[in-house]
Structures are given as structure tokens and as C-alpha cells.
Amino acid sequence: MSDHPFLADEFHIRWSQLVPEKVEVDIEAGITEAQGYIDGICTVSAADANYENTFAALELATEALSRGWGRLNHLASVRDNDAQREALNKMLPRVTAFYASIPLNAELWSTLKSFVSSEEAKGLDPVSKRFVEETCAEFRDAGADLSPEKKVRMADLQSELAEVTKKFGENVLDSVKEWELIVEDEGELAGLPESCRAAARADATAKGLGSEEAPCWRFTMQFPSFYPVLQYAESEDLRKRIFEGRGTIGFNEKFDNSELVWRIVKLRQEKADLLGFPNFADLSLQRSMVRNGTRAIRFVEDLHHRIVEAFREECSQLETYKAEKTDTQPSPLEPWEVSYWAEKQRRERYDFDDEDLRPYFQVESVMEGLFGLTSRLFGISITPCKGAYHEPGPSAPNDTIEVWHPDVAFYDLHDSASGEHLGSFYADWHPRESKRSGAWMNYLETGLPKKNGTARKPHLGLITGNLTKPIGDQPALLTHSEVETIFHEFGHLLHQLLSDVPVKSLAGVSVPRDWVELPSQIMENFCWDRESLNFFARHHETGEPIPDDLFEKMIAARNYMSASTTMRQLALGKLDLEFHIQPTLYLDRNLDEVDREILTEYKATLASPSPTIARQFNHLFDSPGGYAAGYYSYKWSEVLDADAFTRFRSEGVLNPETGRAFRESILSKGNSRPVDELYRDFMGREPELQPLLERNGLA
Numbered sequence: 001m002s003d004h005p006f007l008a009d010e011f012h013i014r015w016s017q018l019v020p021e022k023v024e025v026d027i028e029a030g031i032t033e034a035q036g037y038i039d040g041i042c043t044v045s046a047a048d049a050n051y052e053n054t055f056a057a058l059e060l061a062t063e064a065l066s067r068g069w070g071r072l073n074h075l076a077s078v079r080d081n082d083a084q085r086e087a088l089n090k091m092l093p094r095v096t097a098f099y100a101s102i103p104l105n106a107e108l109w110s111t112l113k114s115f116v117s118s119e120e121a122k123g124l125d126p127v128s129k130r131f132v133e134e135t136c137a138e139f140r141d142a143g144a145d146l147s148p149e150k151k152v153r154m155a156d157l158q159s160e161l162a163e164v165t166k167k168f169g170e171n172v173l174d175s176v177k178e179w180e181l182i183v184e185d186e187g188e189l190a191g192l193p194e195s196c197r198a199a200a201r202a203d204a205t206a207k208g209l210g211s212e213e214a215p216c217w218r219f220t221m222q223f224p225s226f227y228p229v230l231q232y233a234e235s236e237d238l239r240k241r242i243f244e245g246r247g248t249i250g251f252n253e254k255f256d257n258s259e260l261v262w263r264i265v266k267l268r269q270e271k272a273d274l275l276g277f278p279n280f281a282d283l284s285l286q287r288s289m290v291r292n293g294t295r296a297i298r299f300v301e302d303l304h305h306r307i308v309e310a311f312r313e314e315c316s317q318l319e320t321y322k323a324e325k326t327d328t329q330p331s332p333l334e335p336w337e338v339s340y341w342a343e344k345q346r347r348e349r350y351d352f353d354d355e356d357l358r359p360y361f362q363v364e365s366v367m368e369g370l371f372g373l374t375s376r377l378f379g380i381s382i383t384p385c386k387g388a389y390h391e392p393g394p395s396a397p398n399d400t401i402e403v404w405h406p407d408v409a410f411y412d413l414h415d416s417a418s419g420e421h422l423g424s425f426y427a428d429w430h431p432r433e434s435k436r437s438g439a440w441m442n443y444l445e446t447g448l449p450k451k452n453g454t455a456r457k458p459h460l461g462l463i464t465g466n467l468t469k470p471i472g473d474q475p476a477l478l479t480h481s482e483v484e485t486i487f488h489e490f491g492h493l494l495h496q497l498l499s500d501v502p503v504k505s506l507a508g509v510s511v512p513r514d515w516v517e518l519p520s521q522i523m524e525n526f527c528w529d530r531e532s533l534n535f536f537a538r539h540h541e542t543g544e545p546i547p548d549d550l551f552e553k554m555i556a557a558r559n560y561m562s563a564s565t566t567m568r569q570l571a572l573g574k575l576d577l578e579f580h581i582q583p584t585l586y587l588d589r590n591l592d593e594v595d596r597e598i599l600t601e602y603k604a605t606l607a608s609p610s611p612t613i614a615r616q617f618n619h620l621f622d623s624p625g626g627y628a629a630g631y632y633s634y635k636w637s638e639v640l641d642a643d644a645f646t647r648f649r650s651e652g653v654l655n656p657e658t659g660r661a662f663r664e665s666i667l668s669k670g671n672s673r674p675v676d677e678l679y680r681d682f683m684g685r686e687p688e689l690q691p692l693l694e695r696n697g698l699a
Contacts (some may be wrong), residue, residue, distance in 0.1 A: 181219040352554060377659030412424045413425065
């Protein structure tokens with residue numbers, strides 16, 4: 001497919017060739033190829049049906065199309081532009097309709113079922129058997145057993161859901177891109193760390209704003225820009241304007257997601273109705289660890305019950321602290337005051353400021369140390385490769401490893417014992433206007449282990465974020481929270497790149513939602529351990545590790561307001577589950593009123609109401625599935641990671657034998673076996689809640 005760069009089976013992707021003009025022709029070619037494979041499967045008779053010409057053939061059918069569509073959607077996240085967006089949106093209904101048609105194809109479903117009932121199917125190896133079972137479950141969940149009339153509605157519903165969730169994500173991106181705050185009076189910046197001021201000044205300069213004689217400072221809705229203002233700015237007016245700016249994301253005259261939220265919820269509920277499920281949560285969670293919406297919400301409510309008193313006490317203490325400092329009576333805080341007074345109280349209580357850690361977290365050093373740490377633990381080696389950025393167009397040379405932006409780096413990952421090339425990945429850490437907010441991991445190619453004399457096919461993945469940018473010739477110095485983000489996303493990446501599953505659909509991060517966060521969240525633990533910190537936390541000028549007294553302050557402050565942090569995650573999970581378990585209670589009502597109704601016991605009492613996060617909640621609403629009915633899984637996975645890390649602590653945090661056991665039992669296995677079995681393989685028992693409560697100081 002050399003004439004179709006989006007579909008090209010090249011490990012080193014030629015990003016410069018992936019231009020909007022090629023989208024339609026390439027994606028149509030991918031659909032045509034996939035349809036040809038599927039038509040071929042449909043001609044297989046029941047007598048001739050075997051694994052290779054049914055399920056294995058289906059696995060291969062959409063490979064080129066999925067490759068091209070995945071690359072296009074990745075570029076929409078990191079290099080958005082009008083022409084590309086127009087091309088993507090033009091093809092979105094076509095691609096959605098095609099994917100929806102696969103499980104609704106009666107001939108195809110009949111052929112697959114004919115193999116399932118055969119003698120050969122009974123004798124499949126365990127991984128192939130699981131693939132058959134999972135594929136059949138996915139077909140049924142997509143409507144394979146519906147009547148012809150209902151199949152038509154399911155196809156239309158899937159197409160509409162794809163379009164409306166895409167629009168939701170675009171509204172978030174565009175409203176973030178549109179908002180800015182220009183400060184011309186330096187006095188308004190009192191209290192802000194120098195790193196924040198310098199970044200805002202550099203941002204203004206890059207936009208052609210201000211001068212040496214009359215400088216100004218530009219703030220945006222990118223997290224490294226706005227959040228330090230809420231934490232540190234002495235100007236209440238500045239904090240209020242930033243907070244109000246947050247409320248415009250997905251909620252202004254041009255980009256309002258209010259109606260889209262309800263449309264998405266309705267479409268998901270209708271899908272559940274068509275398939276005979278009481279709600280979308282039960283449909284979505286049936287093959288997860290939690291199994292259904294009822295168990296998921298019980299999990300959230302149980303944790304809420306355990307920490308609610310500690311949460312209320314933290315809120316009361318903060319009100320009292322502010323009152324003491326301002327010589328007033330305790331009363332509810334304004335929403336733009338919470339982070340500010342919480343940070344002041346923390347610095348006073350622990351004599352600790354996050355900014356003191358920045359010099360020890362230069363982004364390149366963090367990455368280098370992370371590579372050293374994971375190499376030791378998991379038996380791998382990671383090598384940087386020289387990448388090159390070429391402007392989009394046909395004239396770029398073909399003798400380099402291309403990247404999609406000059407900020408992007410490229411790495412190879414090998415097994416340290418065998419020397420095998422297991423995979424490669426891109427890293428793209430800093431914000432820009434054409435890139436969506438947040439941090440995420442994704443994969444571009446799923447590899448395969450050696451089989452029947454064939455060579456291993458390496459994986460290809462990526463990690464991205466919106467972390468503090470370098471300023472001028474100064475390096476990018478991160479907060480500790482941003483370091484945790486790097487470790488978190490790298491955990492996801494390892495889950496993909498270390499996968500050793502012979503079926504791509506079961507490999508890497510293609511696992512139940514409430515399991516996928518375990519490998520990522522367990523990596524965050526290494527950001528708090530003295531021994532592991534020494535791998536990467538070095539002063540960018542002196543090379544010295546974090547001083548003992550600063551480390552002790554950092555650890556002492558770790559659980560500061562941990563009940564509030566936990567409650568925020570539970571609130572997000574609660575809101576998600578309520579929307580997707582009993583939507584009829586809330587549909588078409590004011591979103592802010594619904595938010596307050598659902599989360600009365602999950603949020604602090606504030607002097608002024610704060611807008612719901614629902615309108616900008618990309619995890620739930622920027623894709624047809626995503627984390628919908630699954631946001632609880634972050635906290636569920638925290639239970640798993642806190643418990644699993646007890647083995648690392650007891651056997652040695654950097655013990656290679658423990659790391660190899662985690663790689664073998666969990667990272668390499670994907671969804672090739674039930675994930676609760678994988679957990680028992682590693683821990684020798686069921687997970688326990690107590691380690692999480694103890695780690696958070698909430699036991």
C-alpha cells in the first residue's frame with residue numbers, strides 16, 4: 001500500500017506523508033480491502049470452517065484500515081488543523097458505519113458460529129479459545145443477535161454516537177485553544193513562582209505580545225499555565241478570572257457541550273435497551289472485574305463511607321485556617337480560594353513547597369532515570385534514536401525516523417537478555433495549541449512474539465502529555481505531580497510493549513477497563529521511594545540527589561488532604577455511574593443542578609457554586625465508549641496497585657526478580673487469560689483494600 005501512506009505497513013511511519021489530501025482515498029482503500037476479506041470469510045462453508053479461515057482471518061481483515069484510522073485520529077490529538085479535521089469528519093460516518101456493519105453481518109456471524117460449534121474449536125489452545133470467546137461476546141454486544149430491524153437502528157445509533165462524541169472532543173479542544181488571559185500589571189502576579197511567571201512571559205512573547213519596555217504575561221487553559229495561578233496567586237481577582245475561565249471549557253456560546261452530554265447518554269442507554277440490558281453500565285462492565293454497574297457503584301459508595309468523615313474534617317480545617325489568617329469567622333470558601341489556601345496551609349504545616357523539587361526533575365533526566373529503573377526491574381534496555389521532523393508534503397527524505405513535531409523523541413526498547421527488539425515508542429511531552437489537553441498513551445502497531453519460526457514483530461507505541469515547557473535555553477523542570485504523570489503513562493506503555501500474546505486483539509492494553517490502570521498506577525509508587533528516586537531525581541545543575549530533609553518533608557506532606565483527593569476521584573466515578581445506570585432521573589435537566597444533586601455528599605460546601613466537569617469530561621464523552629461507566633476503575637486500580645506494591649516493598653523495591661515476576665504475570669499477558677487469575681499469579685491471593693487506605697493515611 002505504498003500509494004496509501006496512512007495504510008502503509010512501515011514500522012517507521014512517514015508522518016510528513018500523512019496529509020489531509022490522502023485521507024479519503026486511503027481510508028476508502030482500507031475499507032475496500034477489509035470488506036474483501038470479510039466477504040471471503042462469508043463464503044466459507046460450515047464443513048470447511050476452521051480457525052484460520054474464520055477468526056484468524058477476521059483478525060487480519062481490518063488491520064490496514066485500523067492502522068490508517070488510528071494514525072489519523074492520533075494526528076487529530078497532537079497536530080490538529082482545519083483541513084485534517086474536515087477530512088476526518090467527512091470519513092467518520094463511513095468508517096463508523098463499516099465497523100458497525102461487521103458484527104451485524106448475518107452471513108459472517110453464521111460462519112463464525114459454525115466454527116464455534118465444530119470439533120476443532122473444542123481443541124484450540126487456551127489463547128485462541130479465549131480470542132474466540134471474546135470475539136463472540138463483542139459481536140453479541142454490538143448487535144449480532146438482533147432482529148434485522150434492530151440491526152438497522154444499531155448501525156445508525158453507532159454512527160450518531162461516533163459523530164456526537166467527536167464533536168464533544170472538538171468543542172473541548174477549541175474552547176481551550178480560544179481562551180487566554182493577558183496580564184499587563186506585574187503586581188497581579190504576586191505570589192506566583194518564578195517558573196510560572198517566566199512561562200507566561202515566554203508564552204506572551206511567542207504570540208508577539210508585549211515588549212521589553214512593556215512586558216505582559218499570557219495564561220491559558222493548559223494545566224501547567226492555569227493551575228499554579230489557582231495555587232499561588234495572591235490576587236483573588238486573578239484566581240477568580242482563571243477559575244471562571246475553566247468554566248468556559250465546553251460551555252460558551254461557540255462551543256457548548258451541554259446538549260451533547262445528554263445526547264450521548266441517551267444513545268448509550270438506547271444501545272443497552274436494544275441489547276436487553278437495563279442500563280449502559282451493565283452492558284459496558286459485563287466482562288470487567290466488577291461485572292456490573294451495581295457492584296461498581298457499591299464500590300464507590302463503600303469507599304465514600306469509609307472516608308467521608310475525614311473529608312469533612314479536612315474541609316472544616318481549611319475553613320478554620322483561612323479564618324485564622326484573615327481574622328474572620330470560618331465560612332465556606334469560594335471555589336477559586338480552595339487550592340490557594342490549601343497550598344498555604346500545606347507549606348506552613350510541612351515547611352514544604354512543590355517548587356523546591358523542580359530543580360531535581362529535569363524532563364530529560366527523569367526519562368533517563370525512568371529508563372534505568374525499568375531496565376533493571378523488567379529486564380529491558382531503552383535506546384534513544386535520532387528522529388527528524390519534516391514539514392508535511394511529498395518531498396521529505398525517506399532515510400530518517402520521522403516524528404510529527406520537533407518536540408517529539410523516539411526510542412527503541414529491547415529485551416536485555418535476548419537482545420530482541422520488543423518495540424519502539426514516541427514521546428511528546430509539552431503543550432501546544434494544536435494538541436489536546438491531558439496525558440495519554442496509545443499504540444500504533446501491535447506486535448507479535450516469535451511463532452513457528454517467524455521473527456518477532458515489535459510493538460510501536462507513544463506517550464504524550466502537557467507538561468511544563470522549557471523556557472528559552474533553560475531546561476524543562478517538572479513538578480513532582482508531572483513526574484508521576486510520566487511514570488503513569490510509561491506504565492501503560494510497558495503493558496503494550498512487553499506484551500507477549502500471539503493474538504493482537506488480546507495483546508497489551510486491550511484488557512478490561514478496571515484492569516488497564518494497574519500497570520500505570522503501580523509505576524507511580526516509584527516516585528515516592530528513596531531508592532528509586534535516586535535513579536532520576538538529580539539537581540539539573542549539580543547532579544546531587546534530593547536532600548534528605550527535603551525528601552522527608554515531601555513524604556510527610558504526601559497524605560496532606562488525601563481524603564479530599566480521594567473524594568474527588570470518587571465524585572467523578574459517582575457522576576459517571578449515575579449518568580449511565582439511571583439516566584432517566586437526570587436526562588435533559590440542567591447539568592449543574594444534576595451535578596449538585598448527585599454529588600451533595602461528595603463535594604465541599606462552597607460559597608459560590610462551581611460548574612460541573614461534565615461538559616469537559618473527555619474521559620466520558622469524547623469517544624463512543626472510552627471510560628464511560630468506567631471512571632471508577634482509577635480508584636479500583638489504586639486498590640490493586642497499592643496491594644501489589646506491597647510485594648515490591650517486602651522483596652525489595654528495585655528487586656529484579658520481583659520486577660520480572662510482574663512482567664511475566666501481568667505485563668506480558670494482556671487479556672490472554674482472565675485478569676483476576678493474573679493478579680492471583682502475581683500475589684498468590686485476592687486483592688485487599690487495606691494497603692490503599694494505609695498508603696493514603698485513611699486506614
